[in-house]
Amino acid sequence: MKAFDSTQLYFNRAADQIDLTENMRRLLLIPKREVQVQVAIERDNGEIATFVGYRVQHDDARGPMKGGLRYHPDVDMDEVRSLAALMTWKTAVVDLPYGGAKGGLAIDPAQFSTRELELITRRFVDGIHDVIGPDMDIPAPDMGTNAEVMAWFMNQYAKYHGYSPACVTGKPVEMHGLPGREEATGRGVGILTYKMLTRMGRKPAQTRVAIQGFGNVGSHTAKFLHEAGFRLVAVSDYSGGYYRPEGLDVPAVLRYALDHKGTLAGYTGAQQISNSELLGLDVDVLIPAALGGVITHANAESVRAKIIIEAANAPVYPDADDILAARGVMILPDILANAGGVTASYFEWVQNRQHYRWDINRVRQELEHVMTRAFERVWELSVERKVSLRTAAYIVGIGRVGQATVLGGIS
Ligand code: GLU
Numbered sequence: 001m002k003a004f005d006s007t008q009l010y011f012n013r014a015a016d017q018i019d020l021t022e023n024m025r026r027l028l029l030i031p032k033r034e035v036q037v038q039v040a041i042e043r044d045n046g047e048i049a050t051f052v053g054y055r056v057q058h059d060d061a062r063g064p065m066k067g068g069l070r071y072h073p074d075v076d077m078d079e080v081r082s083l084a085a086l087m088t089w090k091t092a093v094v095d096l097p098y099g100g101a102k103g104g105l106a107i108d109p110a111q112f113s114t115r116e117l118e119l120i121t122r123r124f125v126d127g128i129h130d131v132i133g134p135d136m137d138i139p140a141p142d143m144g145t146n147a148e149v150m151a152w153f154m155n156q157y158a159k160y161h162g163y164s165p166a167c168v169t170g171k172p173v174e175m176h177g178l179p180g181r182e183e184a185t186g187r188g189v190g191i192l193t194y195k196m197l198t199r200m201g202r203k204p205a206q207t208r209v210a211i212q213g214f215g216n217v218g219s220h221t222a223k224f225l226h227e228a229g230f231r232l233v234a235v236s237d238y239s240g241g242y243y244r245p246e247g248l249d250v251p252a253v254l255r256y257a258l259d260h261k262g263t264l265a266g267y268t269g270a271q272q273i274s275n276s277e278l279l280g281l282d283v284d285v286l287i288p289a290a291l292g293g294v295i296t297h298a299n300a301e302s303v304r305a306k307i308i309i310e311a312a313n314a315p316v317y318p319d320a321d322d323i324l325a326a327r328g329v330m331i332l333p334d335i336l337a338n339a340g341g342v343t344a345s346y347f348e349w350v351q352n353r354q355h356y357r358w359d360i361n362r363v364r365q366e367l368e369h370v371m372t373r374a375f376e377r378v379w380e381l382s383v384e385r386k387v388s389l390r391t392a393a394y395i396v397g398i399g400r401v402g403q404a405t406v407l408g409g410i411s
Contacts, residue, residue, distance in 0.1 A: 003082035009318045014394030033057040037127030041119040053124045055103035056084035061404040063097040068142025070104035089397030090335040094374040096346045101137050109144045118152050125156035134166035140345045141170040166352035169345035178348035180363035186220020188340015188371050189311045204229035208283040211235045213290025217311050226250035234278050239265035241278035288315035295320045310334040333390035343370050
């Protein structure tokens with residue numbers, strides 16, 4: 001199944017619940033604008049390299065469009081379109097005054113030098129700067145990009161439009177960034193995992209957790225859950241999985257990754273397993289925190305966790321969602337679970353526009369407030385309507401975007 005078809009299926013399930021008309025569905029589903037540009041650079045060895053850059057601006061009924069920039073070999077227009085739509089529902093679920101967008105390049109950043117990545121980013125900005133801006137569309141980090149890339153983005157954008165730090169979020173703290181933005185997605189995942197388990201009457205110390213992916217999101221989730229007293233038994237990255245049934249020494253794992261350029265390769269404090277073994281471990285909570293489409297009909301039966309927290313975007317495909325639902329597995333959906341990142345991005349954007357700096361305590365406090373409020377609303381609605389948390393989250397998101405569209409007037 002293609003990525004956009006999958007997002008559309010989840011959308012339609014919720015749209016059926018609220019009897020949304022066909023015309024309104026079309027209006028909300030079709031992206032407002034899709035941009036594709038050529039990005040050409042001279043590599044360090046003198047060769048010319050060309051890439052395709054994408055930016056999909058899905059919907060702006062609730063405000064400027066917002067969403068990350070992904071550098072990953074799997075990036076294509078279909079994936080970016082699907083991720084852009086997810087951003088529209090995500091910003092609406094947590095009630096930020098934004099629409100949704102997403103962009104990216106089909107490259108593996110590990111294959112390029114820092115100088116080459118800077119050039120690629122600057123040429124990409126050259127191609128899209130006229131459709132980007134603090135009141136139009138505000139990019140941010142995603143898989144394969146980071147604060148450094150956002151700094152290049154801001155600097156190149158300024159060459160066309162002058163000083164405008166609010167044109168992009170997730171910048172370095174020393175350069176108009178927000179303390180707490182980097183940890184925010186993982187922290188939000190942690191906050192909601194804790195809330196959800198408490199709701200279900202479970203105690204952290206009796207809860208075994210496995211996290212797939214140990215990048216920015218996975219590692220900050222691990223740190224938060226460890227500090228909250230959960231028993232983290234397995235983590236993984238591209239080098240494989242690391243499993244210790246009695247519980248991992250989380251500070252040691254975090255330190256190992258820091259000392260080894262972010263990778264866990266060579267970590268000996270746990271039993272080595274494969275990524276697919278990790279997905280099938282006998283744990284209470286499974287947190288996919290890497291790529292999309294990791295749980296499909298092919299492996300859904302082997303998932304033993306009773307709770308899945310979608311820290312990644314679109315990790316569970318609809319065919320797997322059905323199998324898991326039939327087995328009573330509860331899924332906290334991506335558009336709510338990982339919304340902490342874009343929420344902190346919103347704080348950064350507000351701070352940039354006010355030329356005022358928030359400290360980390362305020363950021364953490366407001367993040368918890370926004371995430372909790374959204375969680376309560378979605379949970380309530382799912383109980384009220386007897387639907388999954390995903391369908392409830394989509395109903396909240398679609399309801400808000402639909403309302404803004406109608407209030408703004410279509411003709
Ligand atoms: N890339 C992140 C996401 O998928 C953050 C987007 C943002 O901060 O705008 O939610």
